[in-house]
Amino acid sequence: TQLLEQSPQFLSIQEGENLTVYCNSSSVFSSLQWYRQEPGEGPVLLVTVVTGGEVKKLKRLTFQFGDARKDSSLHITAAQPGDTGLYLCAGFDTGGFKTIFGAGTRLFVKA
């Protein structure tokens, strides 16, 4: 069974700071996805990365897929309180034919 490990589990920072969240696995994934989930809501897809070494930018968010397609990172520049939420990485487990999720990084940005 493929697993996705996220770190850190929890992050509390001041508005304006930068941060990086990691998603690691010992398995190769054909693609990885990042979601953000806010309290009382379901996860919302932020990005899908499919090519090893790929870098995608979404405003202040930068997503990178590792060259070996076993890991990914999410970097937020100048975090804002609106970035507060649970960040989840997800990948498709080709053995089980299902989407698996990391445990998530809970981010709190203080004003």
Add this chain to the structure above:
Amino acid sequence: KAGVTQTPRYLIKTRGQQVTLSCSPISGHRSVSWYQQTPGQGLQFLFEYFSETQRNKGNFPGRFSGRQFSNSRSEMNVSTLELGDSALYLCASSSHELTSGGADTQYFGPGTRLTVL
């Protein structure tokens, strides 16, 4: 286009009871997947339905079952509830059956929060 809707949003049951949760996917989407989210285990896949057929099932006991109707709406049923079934149950819809590539976009509903007392 309306998003994924789930009903009810909140539910309180007692041990031994059964519960049925409902999910209406985005119009035109034929794939509906169900997930259980708990603080300890995170998001875990329950099952996926596509064109009224269960395509895949996660590692959950037989007390968890589901079905999909011809209009793609889906229901999930949990029988003989246990305390550990307390969780947020999320459904997600997609326009295509989840492929081995896994790059299809899933749109999640807000979830049903089930509390078992």
